[in-house]
Amino acid sequence: MATPVMDKVEAESPEPADSPYITATFRIRRFNPEAAAEAYWEDFQVEIDPKERVLDALHKIKWDMDGTLTFRRSCAHGICGSDAMRINGRNRLACKTLIKDLAPEKPITVEPIKGLTVQKDLIVDMEPFFQAYRDVMPFLVSHGNEPTRERLQSAADRERFDDTTKCILCAACTSSCPVYWNDGQYFGPAAIVNAHRFIFDSRDEAGEQRLEILNDRDGVWRCRTTFNCTDACPRGIEVTKAIQEVKRALITRRF
Amino acid sequence: MQIHKYDTVIVGAGGAGMRAAIEATKRSRTAVLTKLYPTRSHTGAAQGGMAAALANVEEDNWEWHTFDTIKGGDYLVDQDAAEILAKEAIDAVLDLEKMGLPFNRTPQGRIDQRRFGGHSRNHGEAPVRRACYAADRTGHMILQTLYQNCVKEGVEFFNEFYVLDQLIVEVDGVKRSAGVVAYELATGEIHVFQAKAVVYASGGNGKFFKVTSNAHTLTGDGQASVFRRGLPLEDMEFFQFHPTGIWRMGILLTEGARGEGGILRNKDGERFMEKYAPVMKDLASRDVVSRAIYTEIREGRGCGPEGDHVYLDLTHLPPEQLDAKLPDITEFARTYLGIEPYTDPIPIQPTAHYAMGGIPTNVRGEVLADNTTVVPGLYAAGEVACVSVHGANRLGTNSLLDINVFGRRAGIAAAEYAATADHVELPEDPEAFVVGEVERLRDASGRERVAELRRELQETMDKNVMVFRTEQTIKEAVEKLAELRARYKNVSIQDKGRRFNTDLLEAIELGNLLDLAEVMAISALARKESRGGHYREDYPNRDDVNFMRHTMAYREVGDDGTETVRLDYKPVVQTRYQPMERKY
Numbered sequence: 001m002a003t004p005v006m007d008k009v010e011a012e013s014p015e016p017a018d019s020p021y022i023t024a025t026f027r028i029r030r031f032n033p034e035a036a037a038e039a040y041w042e043d044f045q046v047e048i049d050p051k052e053r054v055l056d057a058l059h060k061i062k063w064d065m066d067g068t069l070t071f072r073r074s075c076a077h078g079i080c081g082s083d084a085m086r087i088n089g090r091n092r093l094a095c096k097t098l099i100k101d102l103a104p105e106k107p108i109t110v111e112p113i114k115g116l117t118v119q120k121d122l123i124v125d126m127e128p129f130f131q132a133y134r135d136v137m138p139f140l141v142s143h144g145n146e147p148t149r150e151r152l153q154s155a156a157d158r159e160r161f162d163d164t165t166k167c168i169l170c171a172a173c174t175s176s177c178p179v180y181w182n183d184g185q186y187f188g189p190a191a192i193v194n195a196h197r198f199i200f201d202s203r204d205e206a207g208e209q210r211l212e213i214l215n216d217r218d219g220v221w222r223c224r225t226t227f228n229c230t231d232a233c234p235r236g237i238e239v240t241k242a243i244q245e246v247k248r249a250l251i252t253r254r255f
Numbered sequence: 256m257q258i259h260k261y262d263t264v265i266v267g268a269g270g271a272g273m274r275a276a277i278e279a280t281k282r283s284r285t286a287v288l289t290k291l292y293p294t295r296s297h298t299g300a301a302q303g304g305m306a307a308a309l310a311n312v313e314e315d316n317w318e319w320h321t322f323d324t325i326k327g328g329d330y331l332v333d334q335d336a337a338e339i340l341a342k343e344a345i346d347a348v349l350d351l352e353k354m355g356l357p358f359n360r361t362p363q364g365r366i367d368q369r370r371f372g373g374h375s376r377n378h379g380e381a382p383v384r385r386a387c388y389a390a391d392r393t394g395h396m397i398l399q400t401l402y403q404n405c406v407k408e409g410v411e412f413f414n415e416f417y418v419l420d421q422l423i424v425e426v427d428g429v430k431r432s433a434g435v436v437a438y439e440l441a442t443g444e445i446h447v448f449q450a451k452a453v454v455y456a457s458g459g460n461g462k463f464f465k466v467t468s469n470a471h472t473l474t475g476d477g478q479a480s481v482f483r484r485g486l487p488l489e490d491m492e493f494f495q496f497h498p499t500g501i502w503r504m505g506i507l508l509t510e511g512a513r514g515e516g517g518i519l520r521n522k523d524g525e526r527f528m529e530k531y532a533p534v535m536k537d538l539a540s541r542d543v544v545s546r547a548i549y550t551e552i553r554e555g556r557g558c559g560p561e562g563d564h565v566y567l568d569l570t571h572l573p574p575e576q577l578d579a580k581l582p583d584i585t586e587f588a589r590t591y592l593g594i595e596p597y598t599d600p601i602p603i604q605p606t607a608h609y610a611m612g613g614i615p616t617n618v619r620g621e622v623l624a625d626n627t628t629v630v631p632g633l634y635a636a637g638e639v640a641c642v643s644v645h646g647a648n649r650l651g652t653n654s655l656l657d658i659n660v661f662g663r664r665a666g667i668a669a670a671e672y673a674a675t676a677d678h679v680e681l682p683e684d685p686e687a688f689v690v691g692e693v694e695r696l697r698d699a700s701g702r703e704r705v706a707e708l709r710r711e712l713q714e715t716m717d718k719n720v721m722v723f724r725t726e727q728t729i730k731e732a733v734e735k736l737a738e739l740r741a742r743y744k745n746v747s748i749q750d751k752g753r754r755f756n757t758d759l760l761e762a763i764e765l766g767n768l769l770d771l772a773e774v775m776a777i778s779a780l781a782r783k784e785s786r787g788g789h790y791r792e793d794y795p796n797r798d799d800v801n802f803m804r805h806t807m808a809y810r811e812v813g814d815d816g817t818e819t820v821r822l823d824y825k826p827v828v829q830t831r832y833q834p835m836e837r838k839y
Contacts, residue, residue: 034752051593063706067749067758072295074470077506077587079395080295096590119441120755126292139403140355150352152364158357165357165389165396169294203355 271637301394304386328646500606647787
């Protein structure tokens with residue numbers, strides 16, 4: 001084993017590069033009912049490396065310019081699902097969207113996701129979204145005695161529902177759905193995705209019950225197949241396909 | 256102000272909190288208070304796996320797992336706790352499978368297992384496949400599965416409630432827990448939760464580092480709340496630096512990448528881990544690999560124009576294997592670096608990852624007021640706690656295991672205690688501390704800014720108490736932290752409102768980080784040896800004669816109001832394993 005030498009070796013000084021920073025305009029939808037009844041747009045000029053995330057820009061604004069700007073965020077790399085917002089008119093996660101991919105020479109618009117009540121700036125009321133999720137029985141149901149070891153499941157059976165296990169409940173899909181915007185009773189794509197995750201799990205025994213829930217007038221038949229949800233999903237889930245598979249299962253009762 | 260009364264209150268809804276909640280809700284009237292929606296918790300960011308000696312794919316047993324855990328922790332692990340962790344691991348994994356967790360499967364349909372750092376066959380002979388996994392989304396699947404089962408069990412959540420104070424009442428000379436005080440994000444309202452039992456499961460405190468895999472929200476609120484109330488924190492100098500964070504960003508790239516065959520290379524393309532760990536190579540324990548990376552960088556073999564990183568090379572692995580086993584981390588490389596991992600190596604550097612230390616507990620999850628005395632009604636589990644199963648360095652996959660084993664234990668113990676105990680009477684003005692803090696910050700007009708102090712905090716921590724430490728660097732950190740803590744008194748915020756005031760909460764979180772950073776630095780200064788994640792260049796060897804003991808840090812307040820950190824020590828529980836030199 002080599003003995004590590006702890007003396008610091010002089011690193012070769014890098015060539016002075018051109019500054020990577022640009023000035024981008026962020027046009028943000030602001031709303032604070034404590035201060036004013038109406039929402040409005042506010043522009044912020046941000047010095048930023050275009051390889052950084054929209055979330056980095058929002059932090060620069062909040063931390064160095066205007067502490068009242070309010071949004072949710074946590075993990076900052078697309079896993080926790082906190083920061084879904086409408087960026088340049090499309091639903092995305094702020095932490096997974098790089099500035100350079102947004103044509104930053106023009107103002108970048110940032111708004112709250114649609115279809116859920118705005119509470120302050122980019123924060124919306126997530127309760128209706130989670131209620132729809134809870135309503136589809138989003139948990140494994142099995143009857144009879146449990147095995148002493150794990151249940152067996154073939155790799156193929158496990159693969160059958162892999163896509164829908166990726167959901168992080170960020171609401172990007174549901175809040176991109178025109179049907180959901182117009183009809184608050186519709187379960188929305190995310191709830192159907194989470195029903196799909198169990199309906200097609202070979203270990204689950206409550207598929208029929210979930211299908212009946214989704215056979216409701218506010219259920220899966222409301223989907224108009226606009227594919228907005230699939231485009232919006234930051235996890236790359238084929239949401240519309242999952243909804244179609246649930247529809248097909250309702251017709252054939254095979255899943 | 257509202258007062259609520261529950262049997263059991265759980266603080267935090269990550270893996271440990273929800274595993275506790277599933278047990279506690281069955282046994283007692285339980286509330287879960289969480290500053291994030293449960294599925295936002297950072298358990299979801301864990302990737303590689305959860306260790307359990309299922310022996311589904313090759314010979315293995317829990318005794319080997321116990322040994323690896325103790326050796327991995329550089330013998331600072333309490334061996335009775337490690338034995339429980341390894342033994343109960345098997346049921347913990349099987350329980351999750353029965354709850355619905357979609358593990359990857361073997362061709363026979365059993366739970367598949369992969370290699371991970373420091374996990375070995377027969378006491379270090381060779382790597383063993385012990386990590387049960389679901390692609391590189393194991394934490395995501397655990398978080399989702401536990402939340403699903405919380406929905407199933409009807410667990411009562413108070414979402415976006417920040418617990419900011421722990422109520423401790425002294426009854427007949429014994430410190431007891433009376434409940435907690437929480438701040439509701441949506442309204443700014445203060446809530447007092449009186450509870451017979453309180454379980455802290457509020458996660459880590461890695462956000463005092465700049466390059467870190469931790470979420471913005473990991474600010475040690477639980478640790479800070481109990482510490483402020485005179486309870487100790489254990490082994491806070493031990494912090495894990497995960498070897499493979501995305502260069503400069505710190506985003507985690509799982510050790511499972513090396514478990515699947517990934518290799519670390521320096522600028523010459525050399526597989527340098529062969530020099531540092533001839534047997535386990537790239538799968539040596541994380542502290543060993545992180546030091547090796549920085550040694551390569553310091554000796555001029557780092558990559559890039561500034562020579563400040565090394566490569567994680569996956570290019571020799573078949574694209575199908577990367578797609579099936581490592582889909583998320585390969586996507587991170589594409590999204591954040593614009594790199595195609597099929598063909599190009601990924602620039603990485605060690606990233607601040609996990610607090611081995613925390614609120615001291617026994618194996619039932621009961622919080623300790625000193626080396627031996629339990630605080631009746633107070634529990635902790637997961638990263639916020641220190642049992643100590645991780646000692647001086649946690650093995651990969653043992654944290655997802657820890658939250659399940661000790662989350663379950665704490666949930667059961669808390670609810671069983673609540674079934675027999677009465678509520679402790681609330682102190683007078685229970686909300687006084689939180690109201691005082693909130694009002695002080697709302698009214699403050701000082702010139703210091705939260706973001707600036709946090710930047711300076713993170714910079715001094717990265718510079719002075721990271722992978723390599725010396726007396727001089729730690730002292731520099733201690734001095735800087737004293738300055739920052741003084742300046743924090745003059746901090747002011749811009750948002751003076753009540754509704755969703757995250758400006759205010761970031762200020763409170765910064766206060767917690769500053770308190771904990773000081774505890775860490777002072778604990779590190781006193782530990783004049785190198786052990787696990789704590790490496791002192793001025794004391795490069797482990798010193799079992801003087802330092803085979805846990806650090807216990809207490810907050811002391813002098814008559815004039817000055818605060819100091821007092822250090823005491825606690826013996827390590829040793830059962831069957833005698834300390835040996837650690838080689839991989």
